[in-house]
Amino acid sequence: MLRMQIFVGLISLAFFVLTFELIRKRILREEYAILWLFTSLFIAVLSLWPKMVPLISKITGFYYVTALLLIVTIFLIAMLMHFSTVISRIKDANKELTQRYGLLELRVREMEQNKLG
């Protein structure tokens, strides 16, 4: 039990350090990092307080590993959905910027030609 606790604790620590490093190197933005920080926190709680697992089992009625797998899968799907919405938003912003840039560049070119001509 203790070995498992240490193992899970190390995973959560690694997770936390990774998230922190990604923010520090500006690869990950804080707003998305919060989600991952909470995830690592959740794993940490799991290692410090392993009795939470049977407690969750009692509350939810899931007594099998497959049920845990289900929860993890749902979590991952929710994350992916979230990322899809983020990508969609970025694509919309990119479209808007691309169009405006193209139209502005044309105006600049025309103004320069008028100045020369």
Added chain:
Amino acid sequence: MKQRVAVIVPAYNEEHSIGGVVRKIKALGEGYHAIVINDNSNDQTSLIAQQEGAIVVDLPCNLGIGGAVQTGFRYALANEYDVCVQVDGDGQHPTEKVPYLSKTLNEEKCDLVIGSRFVMKTDYDISCMRRIGIQIISLFLWLSTGVSIKDPTSGFRATNRKAMGLFAKDYPQDYPEPQSLIFAHKYRFKVKEVSIEMKNRMHGTSSITSLKAGYYMIKVLLAMFIDLFKKP
């Protein structure tokens, strides 16, 4: 006062055909301006179009046909054009019919006029597959909106200021031709379809190949279905 018509040409790697398309638009005479939207081509499309005297908007990222055409609507709206006519950059659309489309738009007081192909002398199998696909999309459009359009995938179309204004703000990006007809229905546009004979593609390949026709159709139908429920 004579009408100003913006002929919007979305072009992605069309260096072989863009010159001819622009020349034909210029040959239409006064009031017709060629506006080429170069969708981040890797070839000489932009340069050739500029040399032929077109107004060229160079997009720094590839947006696809929807984003490119919408850029044209935005340009036309900002520069106070009365009519937009969309023409493909591959030389497939009969440019000499542009005045006919804009005339129909004015005379019939429509918001959107679609020039439909009714003859396609391409390889029988391909045209057969595509025709079935187009008919199913057309049927779906009729069932869901009550609008009967024989060729909802035609990109040869004219829009008035009302339509270009709304399309400048909100234009479908994935399958713009059929999807925009759902938009048009929601905005209560007056739409008219006119028959026009089209040539085969001269250069390049169509964005819809025969193998992908079925898959394309399903995706289009799905996108159109979702559009029916989209918030304005």
